[in-house]
Amino acid sequence: MRITCPCCGERALDEFAYYGDASVKRPDIASPTAMADFVAYSFDRVNAAGPHRELWYHSAGCHLWLVVTRNVANHEILNVEPARDVARATQQLPTPGRGSA
Amino acid sequence: MANPTLAAKSAFLGVQSLKHPAFTIEDLSSLTIASITSAKGKSAEVKAAIQTAYGVALPDTPLRVTGNGIAFIWHGPDQWMAIADRGTNNRDIEVELKPVLEGKAAVVDQGDGRAVVRVSGTHVRDVLAKGFAIDLHPSAFKTNSVAITHAAHIGCIIWQIDAAPTYEIAMFRSFADSFMDWLTHSAAEYTGRH
Incomplete structure (x- = not known):
């Protein structure tokens, strides 16, 4: 299996580390339903055969976090995006320039 | 002593x-080496400062550019490595780049x-x-x-x-x-x- 990093191009699997499901969002620990939310966040998985969104880290390359859409049935990589772009698009990160230097 | x-x-x-x-x-x-890491959201300012000081455009893709005896090596998103020969004057790239990128990027000596x-x-x-x-x-x-x-x-x-x-x-x-x-x-x- 090879992953095409948006920065580095196509690289072998051994340059990347898998960091889990990218389709779930970490719950708010202050929420009154935090316990149930975290149980769901940690354990509830559809486990469908087919495309799956996953977090990968280009640990031996540019150190970019990636959201990889992979068909878990045949390992076909359907899409690779920088995780920060995905997070910004879903309002989980500030846009560039708003952070303090 | x-x-x-x-x-x-x-x-x-x-x-x-x-x-x-x-x-x-x-x-x-005999190299002097420094890493350049843009402050959050200041990548464009870093590029502008290097363009003014050295006449080179820092790359966003895996490339190397050279200017005034320094090679700037892409080192990941918004990061570069600056490499030059110390030469006879004991050039120190960290000392040279710090004032250029003050408030815009972290410049850290990597020579050791x-x-x-x-x-x-x-x-x-x-x-x-x-x-x-x-x-x-x-x-x-x-x-x-x-x-x-x-x-x-x-x-x-x-x-x-x-x-x-x-x-x-x-x-x-x-x-x-x-x-x-x-x-x-x-x-x-x-x-x-x-």
């Missing part, structure tokens, strides 16, 4: 250099942390192919191309400086000896030397 002085020593002690038409190793131990080796020769691609799992064919990797990858389990940054081809490879200094072991053994079938 006289002031103590620090003398730079090669990280590749014991190998130093290997000169063979098939494969040549040159130890670059990284070791750099230059390799060339008629079989250089054959030797490197034994450890680098990237395509070094001229159609894919050209002069000024850069790759952050690993070879023989050692994290490396490799870039090409001319079409000969000649490559330079940087790694963490403590891996220099191990890397050189791998390199000389990989080259042995072409150079006859272990």
Whole structure:
């Protein structure tokens, strides 16, 4: 299996580390339903055969976090995006320039 | 008591250099190296400052650009490594870049942390192919191309400086000896030397 990093191009699997499901969002620990939310966040998985969104880290390359859409049935990589772009698009990160230097 | 002085020593002690038409190793131990890491959202300001000071455009893709004796090597998103020869005036790239990038980027000396080796020769691609799992064919990797990858389990940054081809490879200094072991053994079938 090879992953095409948006920065580095196509690289072998051994340059990347898998960091889990990218389709779930970490719950708010202050929420009154935090316990149930975290149980769901940690354990509830559809486990469908087919495309799956996953977090990968280009640990031996540019150190970019990636959201990889992979068909878990045949390992076909359907899409690779920088995780920060995905997070910004879903309002989980500030846009560039708003952070303090 | 006289002031103590620090003398730079090669990280590749014991190998130093290997000169063979098939494969040549040159130890670059007189470099000054600094990392440039943009402050959040200030990448454009960093590029503008370097453009003004050195007349070069910092790349957003894995490339190397040169200006005023400094090579700027892409080192991941919004990050670069600046490399220059210390020369006879003991040039210090960190001291030079800090005022240029004040408030825009973290500039940190890497001269003690990284070791750099230059390799060339008629079989250089054959030797490197034994450890680098990237395509070094001229159609894919050209002069000024850069790759952050690993070879023989050692994290490396490799870039090409001319079409000969000649490559330079940087790694963490403590891996220099191990890397050189791998390199000389990989080259042995072409150079006859272990």
